[in-house]
Amino acid sequence: MVGGERIDGVWCHIWRRTDFSGEYYVNDLVLYADGTVVCDGATDLPGLKRLLDVGRLALTPPDAPVKVDERSKWESPWGEPRTPESFLLEVADRVEELNGRPAAARRCWDAAGRYAREPSEANRELLRAAYLAVPQHLRLFVLGDMDRLDRPLRILLTDVGAHVDGDGPLVTPEMHESELEYFRRQAEAIATAEQRRAALHADDPVTAARPTVTSHQTVYPRGRPAEPGLFVLRNDFPAPIAYDGETYASVLHGYWALSAADTADRARIREAPSGRDAQEVGSGVVRRDGWTGLRLAVMAGLLRAKFTQHPELGAVLLGTEDARISYTGFSDSPFWLDARDDRGRNWVGRLLELVRSELALTQEPQRA
Template identity: 90%
Template sequence: MAWRGPTYRTVDGERIDGVWCHVWRRGDFRGEYHVDDLVLYADGTVVCGEGMDLPGLKRLLDAGRLALTPPDTPVRVDDRSKWESRWGEPRTPESFLLEVADQVEELNGRPTAARRCWDAAGRYAREPSEANRELLRAAYLAVPQHLRVFVLGDMDLQDRPLRILLTDVGAHVDGDGPLVTAEMHERGLDYFRRQAEAIAAAEQRRAALHADDPVTAGRATVTSHQGVYPRGWPAEPGLFMLRNEFPAPIAYGGETYASVLHGYWALSAADPADRARIREAPSGRDAQERGGGVVRREGWTGLRLAVMADLLRAKFTQHPELGAVLLGTGDARIRYTGYSDSPFWLDEHDDRGRNWVGRLLELVRSELALAQETQGISQTQGNHQTQGIRQTWGGQGTQEPQGVHITE
């Protein structure tokens, strides 16, 4: 049984992330078990036929209304000693409840039992005191019993380094394993020291490779929704200016288009007569309807992203007031939604949505910011050069040298 995801539900406009797994649920009438989805959310809500919390899940497991394996599954028999066994302990309702609680921690971005065990092992390796050893023991036992063998992610040694460290010198590991010596303890400590060094080196390398990642959280996502205005455009359209159907004349390729949609669909047409008819459409959506029914120019699929990017650049550079609206979104992710465009351009909730308009808007925004900064640098450098000329030729109030023109 494995957890799958992602999934989510929305509560009061807030997205609550979740994961799900298969369980076997007993029917109310015949008493037969059938496979069902158990969905777990970050707020601790569990849904399996009905909604419940973690205590409610425990009651269903205790009553036998939910099972973790098919009822007719044969019990696995492992005759080997615990030390030699390669299997984890059986999953029980009690250990499953610990696993569910651990999943809630992970969904909320908090340390899981496995992470806390690793941290305790690292602390004990750095300072091998008896107090830290007891903290490690508590952290290891907090890992769900059926998952302890996998807690280190080591396919060869599994959790044996931990079990050795938690066994007293002179005692047998698990009662039937090897006799623990001081040298074995030292090797166990060295195992975690080497792991800590490897993790530190990997994090240092990742920090160098990801040095251009933002160090703080960006602004909240901006969503550009499609809208309908039968009585005309609002006096302050706001973020609707980002829409491709927003009327903003664009000069591009020797022609003028009334909106991005006019330009995009006209340029997609193979026949010049169709292009003219699309260009003259009364609105952007009319242009889209006209363009959607004509023969496409050859290779359009490979050209369309570049054309859309060019049209968006033209729109926001030729209309500075629109460029200011786009820059006003800061570093926010832009979701472009709607019901008239193809999923290729929109941010849909399934894997069809590519959000290419939103992504291109973010690209153009970055280009506008760069142009703005470059212009500011150029102005600053010009002012410094002017001041330098004044100082070179006699300082304040002196006559400018012949052939040097200074622009304020």
């Protein structure tokens, strides 16, 4: 998370050399969409190249035996070995993917489709450049065809009258036409699938959503600011709520009071000085029967009451428009929070988005 914005990333294993013994051990290499690489500290792509060049990082342990494939290149089902150069190309490619831009494999497919539609020599050279831009160790599987591998591309890029890869079949005009037809069929299948997907997802927005809004748990030792801003989204924000025949000073007061089995405990929680005090008191009382199955509906009801009974707070919630709301913190259960591990369910954030949609619906002009 950077400035409240989530930066997506991917990871892989890599060998790292120790400072003391010089031996190598397996470590995690993490790559983020902004190009940051984290392994031996934080660096970028040029920094990763330097670490590979000096042997600080390695793709395989230096003493690993080299596997030799004695079959011809045409017959081999194995890709080219991964080298530091091809690995750096793969890393740069993943940055493109993380940012939603077409990576080398997609560009290769696009070039193949263009050549199949218009088989000119200029388009063939564009296809060759796109194919060679795919990291060498990934080219064999660039088409995602486990039967034919990348052979359709290698045939098209070999001149008529020459052997593919030097030891493969002799290319004929008929072979070229057969592979062009292969890509035409693939293009038709992709177009059909995209049309079906567009029909199934016809209600999806046509523009990108706003960046995620993150609601952080904040402590104000000198008092809350005069303009609370997004703090109004927090469950401990003081806003009297009439719900289920009682009035609660905040969502937390209502939630923990309604969780209690005993009437006296409910009154003590309701009268707590602050939302967090209500949580402290409520966490130590006996829970009402079936609370686990009821708590989501209660939280939804309390949030709905808060933002409908206080239009000025509802306006702040509506101001987040269609952004995903990430509700974070350190005092609540991961069930409610957008936590980093798999336990984080972000239910408060999801319910806030639901209430926001309901508020928007009530403000929509009535249809005639």
